[in-house]
Amino acid sequence: MTTLTDPPQQTFRLSMLINDTRYRSMTFQAIALLALIVSFAYLLNNLFTNLAAAGLNISYDFLGDPAGYDINQTLVEYDSQSPHSQAAIVGILNTLLVAFLACVTATVFGVIAGVLRLSNNWLVSKLMSFYVEIFRNIPVLIWIIIIFTIMTAVMPAPRAFRGDEPEATMLLGAFAFTNRGVYIPAPIWGGGSMVVVLTFLASVVGVLAYRRYATNLLYATGKLLPMGWPSLAIFFVPTILMYFIMGRPITLEYPELGGFNFRGGIQIGAPLIALWFALSIYTGAFIAENVRAGIQAVSKGQTEAASALGLRPNRVMNLVVLPQALRVIIPPLISQYLNITKNSSLAIAVGYADITATLGGITLNQTGRAIECVLLLMLFYLTISLSISTVMNFYNKSVALKER
Amino acid sequence: MKKSVLLGALTVAGLAAGAAAAGTLDDVKARGTLNCGVTTGLVGFAAPDANGEWNGFDVSVCRAVAAAVLGDPSAVEFVPTTGKTRFTALASGEIDMLARNTTWTFSRDVDLKFTFVGVNYYDGQGFMVPKALGVSSAKDLDGATVCIQTGTTTELNLADFFRANNISYEPVPIETNAEAQQQYLAGACDVYTTDASGLAATRATFEAPGDHVLLPEIISKEPLGPLVRHGDDEWGDVVRWTLNALITAEELGVTSANVGEMASGSGNPEVKRLLGTEGTLGEMLGLDADWAQKAIATQGNYGEIFAKNIGEETPIGLARGLNAQWTNGGLIYSPPFR
């Protein structure tokens, strides 16, 4: 006689924490959490013991004290009596400025070099491979130093412009290339210049609207309107007309040699130029490789199919190859942009006042608040990196292949 | 794959840390070497020569302390520090003392909790300009581009000076002396400013030193001296009185050449106390009786150190000036050994 017994009651045994897959992951996580807490507690305990032993404390009050030093390139109001926090903001803006400029030019360099590397011209493609290889395989710090040294040693000093027979002259009487930077004319906004600016903005909108209209018309009716000349005309003609109608309200202030330096005009400092150029040309080599890979990733059948449809070569490129190549190019491009932002921290090698040089450099030196400054510095870069990758990922999603 | 390197380095580090006791003096004695923070390279004050030997004015202070404490002037680990890392290196115990032309200021002493044990060089911030510029005073520098070596109090003094005189300038902060020099020589700056001693040292390395002048204005007080951590007074005393011993030796005419005979034959009781043949000064410090004798014998007295590294006979060619003994109208003055 057999009686049906209930399956043996699963009693919880300790060994099930290891052997039972249902509980094992909990066990591991608990151990991990414990380890995390213990190690953090250990590190923090060390930190506070050490700080207490040295009689120091963690405090961010120094940010409100006057910085006491001057900065050569400030995008916002700043003088030596401004607080350290203001110096940090100046540094942040300078970082963003050089990163933005370098991203734009690096893309230009990269696209040109990447396309030319695929050129069927042997000499050009070899020259571009040489460019790519030499920049990719030498550290960016060395490039920054080399380019800064070239700037300093090769460009003339302002004093070379002096005298009756100067060693150097200004380009067109308006641009001065010196080893302290490039001086360009600055616009002076007279009365009525707002109208000209507004006209210009309106014509930009006009160009966009026209192109959109032409595209819509093409898709709707198949009628092809010319794009190039009308766009240029809308872009330039109204603004130039308005400029003369308003009686030339915008004038240029030319840089002039006075005292020790050029005065007037806009100065683009040598450290900015060196860093900007070095970052763009270095990253350009990486972008060139991405562009080349992207174009090569578009299968040859696509080009041939487009040609078979009767598209002209430039349209094949614009309408078929590039849109597909872009999907391959953009993700690595984003990480190159992030690299530029992060590499801009090497500004200290050339004396450019970015955040690493102000907050992480002079402020840190002067106040001795190493921990606080480094933490703030990391927080800033982390914020920037995360926002760039968020924005770019969003864009990336919008152009991604929509599979149905 | 490379675990052992980590482990090995950990072992080495662990050994280095093994003998950790309450006081720095005991640490140094147990370790057998003195960890001394210096600059990453400033000719005359602290720079490695072609053979990798550190030499210079600050280096001699380190060596003198090592000689006094350990009896061996070469038992020093020189730790190169930048303006950024020097204070952390000292505060975290990586180095025992910092002899890196560091200015004694209120906030460093009080807020950063360091003890400046004395002044081994009275300096001040000056300006160097090319002679061709025809500038004779720093007040003529309106609108000039100024190269600054960062990491010192230089930026602050400069900002204060130009602000006080209500003239404008454009600062170019440069990380290393070599790069600042390059900028200055290429004409990317009109003026180079740093401590006057540094300017002299820099000018000495130029191809044509005569083409550059130091302006008369000295815009700041820069008392440079060795420093140690707050709260370890025994160690602070050792460093302080080693420095004082070098100074007193010069005042009393004790040199590296005659220190032996002075110790035995001198009739001056202060010389005897200094050199340990009378009294128990060494014992009070926790050192051997002949601690100062060893320091002076190996490094020379203050004057000898000065002359050997930065004096007028060297390419740097600094005059004693403020750094003459008080008996000669300078500021170098040691409390008595009594």
Place this chain on the structure above:
Amino acid sequence: MSDTNQHSASFVRTESIPEREPPYAASGPVKWARDNLFATPANGVLTIVAAYVIYLILAATLPWILNGIWSTSSLAECREILDGTTGACFSVLSERWNQLLFGFQYPEELYWRPSLAFLLLFVAAAPVLFFDLPRKLLIFTALYPFIAYYLIWGGTILTPIVAILGCVAGGYVYQRFVAGSFAAGFFGGIVAALVVWNLGGLLITEEANEAAVMTAVPSRDLGGFMLNMMLGVTCVSLSIPLGIALALGRQSSMPLIKWICVVFIEFIRGVPLITLLFVASVMLAYFFPPESSVDLFLRVVIMITMFSAAYIAEVIRGGLAALPKGQYEAADSLGLDYAQAMRLIILPQALKISIPGIVNVAVGLFKDTTLVSVISMFDLVGMIRGPILASTEWNGVYWELLGFAALLFFVVCYGISQYSQWLERRLATDHR
């Protein structure tokens, strides 16, 4: 057919006439130049521009290099000899080569030790890099870290021996228990290794280090290009296991583990290496126990390893994601547990796909080791910017030194990237 021909043609050639040379313009270099350099007018313009650029570069550098001087003892002497003509002063390289390569503090009579370690590196790396070599060579690879450590740092031979013993003990325990459970084997191995290391550590006394056959060299005395090589090799090798762990953690189904890994990876990738080096130089010292002092080299190794581990983790994650899902399912259906599936099925394939990516990270990391010059370590760039340019004799020799540094890095990095490309081709054929 042949009939019609015979009727309509008065002459039929029966043997072929000898082939004629192709026209001059359609063969040889002319045709090549025409096809590759002057295909279209625009192309021709490009060629001329490119040729001009090349001419400019060569005109600026060649006389300078060819006219170089190798045997003076200071820049001033160079200038005297050159007497105003263009020419490089390479004497700085011939006089200071030892400092550029080994730093200024490494004892000169011991240069053979790092050099030997460098040569052995090739022997050790060969079986990893080239699969065709006999597998037995891997034993040497496994021993290499200990040998290299002993050669470079010196000191008592007990240190590397204890380290080897620890690893052997760990490996033995792992082998013994891994059949039962991976976790038991893995953690047991670590515990065994730690026990041996700690016990062995008691054996190693300070006196042993001083009386050693090989003079001990403190890591503060390392410098020059050697420092770059060491940081590069050490950090990359250490970061590969860490990177694998992070990548697996990021893919884990356990939320806490996943979360920790994601935060770590994104944090490290979000900040520049230089701020991490600042952490190593000005902050990390505060996080160690009060009585210890961990030297700067080790702190830098820790930070760079974390840095490259985060990047390698992302590369390996890509490799894991690229594996077809069937591989995971097949492993599950065989009844393999997680550790077995990863160890036997997934990771071997994923790592193989990731090798080119890992090599790229390694090259980038090697280049980034120059950043340590910013925190007062005297690597190649640090030596140039610091002691050499600051010295009285060589004040002002920029191009020769920077060019030399660039050349060294180029040779190494270009070599590695060529290897990576070879490997990519090799792996690509394997798949077909």
